[in-house]
Amino acid sequence: MSVHAGHGQDCDHAACQPRFGAREEQRRTDPTRTKTPRKRFAQHLRGRFDAIKYHVNRGIVDNDALGLGGPDISNLEAGDDTDEFGVQVDTNDDLTPGTGQFDFPSNADAAAAFDDWLDEAFEGEILEKYNGDRYVRTGYRRGIDHADKQLRDYGATIPEDNAAQTLRIPIHEDKLSLMYERAFEELEGITQAAGQEIRRELTEGLAQGQGPRKIARNINDRVEKVGKTRATVMARTEVIRAHSESSLTEYERILGEDAAVSAKAEISTAGDNRVCDICLGLEGRVFSLQEARGVIPVHPQCRCAWVLAEETLQGSTNSARLQDKRVALACDECGIPLAEERPRCWHCDRAAAVDLPMTDLRDVAG
Structure with a gap:
């Protein structure tokens, strides 16, 4: 079927859709498949910062914590406990500043009291309710899934549910722990940066004689x-970082450090023809596993992923390792393929009192 002259990707002609429709579908593909955890992680953190806004509004304006006097908060933006995404914001009402809590003779003393409260509010509403490990873990697990699919495409036999088991392997446990620590430290840095800006606004507001509504706003x-x-950017970026590092770690675990990878850049999910120039220039370049570490995310909110490069199969060592992975064993109890020689699968291992026999899948297939 030919494409008619003068037609293009916006043409509805049946002859054009197979060609341009497939290209449009490719543009909408996220190679990391992490859109949902990135979105939910960012949404969760935005809700935690909304809790700070809630306390500021209720404390400074409603309760007149600074002792400045002023109207109530009834029509002040973000005055309810629901953020702009319709997600309920869980707040600790004990953290809301009370009447006159920051009312001191000097502005310096008032600012110092507010500073102590702000540290407590950040700790209680954001850091203690962080809950980001679940999203980082999801990104990490999907990175393993991504790498395993690449390995299967090259001929390795790896169980479909391998990621859950693989996360228990020390090399992945250690790497995931580092991802947890990094993301939390990034959030701590964001609260510190926000705190500096907030303290400056309070100090300037008091010095200029602003009212409580103006200071709160x-x-x-x-x-x-x-x-x-910044929390939104951090959430999206750290999930991708976890995905990238887990993929590289899985490649290294299966193939060794001498494997090669290339970058696969996401085509814009907005459905247009624009692609980040930085990532576009990166796509297709070949890196060793060691060189690839830290490259993705290329920039904040990057959505690139690592795929195995053709060079991976050129070395006899890698080819032998992939061939080894084609020799899979299955648990006679449930039939789940085993990626390594062991007496039984992870599922039956928890229930079985004795070792189960194994069957070589090559004999079954024959």
């Missing part, structure tokens, strides 16, 4: 533009 502007914005 300026503080919450910093929470929004520094805290929520």
Whole structure:
């Protein structure tokens, strides 16, 4: 079927759709398959910063914690306990500043009292309710899934549910632990940066004689533009980092350090023809596993992934390892393929009191 002259990707003609429709579908493909955890992680962190805005509004304006006097908060933005995504914000009402809590003779003393409260609020509403490990873990697990699929395409026989088992392997446990620590430290840095901006707004507001509504609005502007914005970028980026590192670690575990990988850049999910120039220039370049470490994410909110390069099969060592992985064993109890020689599968291992016999899948297939 030929494409008619003058037609293009926006043409509805039946002859054009197979060609341009497939290309459009490719543009919408996320190679990491982590859109949902990235979105939910970012949404969760935005909700935690909304809790800070809630306390600022209720404390400074409603309760007049600074002792400045002023109208109530009834029509102040973000005055309820629901963020803009319709997600309920769980707040600890004990953290809301009370009447006159920061009311001191000097502005310096008021700022110091507010500073102590802000540290407590960040700790109680954000850091203690972080809950980000679940999203980082999901990204890490999908990175293993991604690598295993690549390995299967090259001929290795790896169980479909391999990721859950593989996460228990020390090399992955250690790497995932580092991913947890990094993401949390990034969030701590964001709260520190937001805190500096917030403290400056409070100090300037008191010095200029601003009212409680104005001070609260300026503080919450910093929470929004520094805290929520940076937390959103961090959440999206750290999930991709976990995906990248787990893929590389899985390649290394199966093939050794001499394997080669190339970058696969995501085509814009917005459905247009624009692709990040940095990632576009990276796509297709070949790296050793050691060279690849730390390259992805290429930039904040990057959505690239690592795929095995053709060079991976050129070395006899890698070819032998892949051939070894084709020799799979199966548990006679449940039939699940085993990627390594062991008496039984992980599932039956928990229930069986004795070792189960194994069957060589090559004999079954024959």
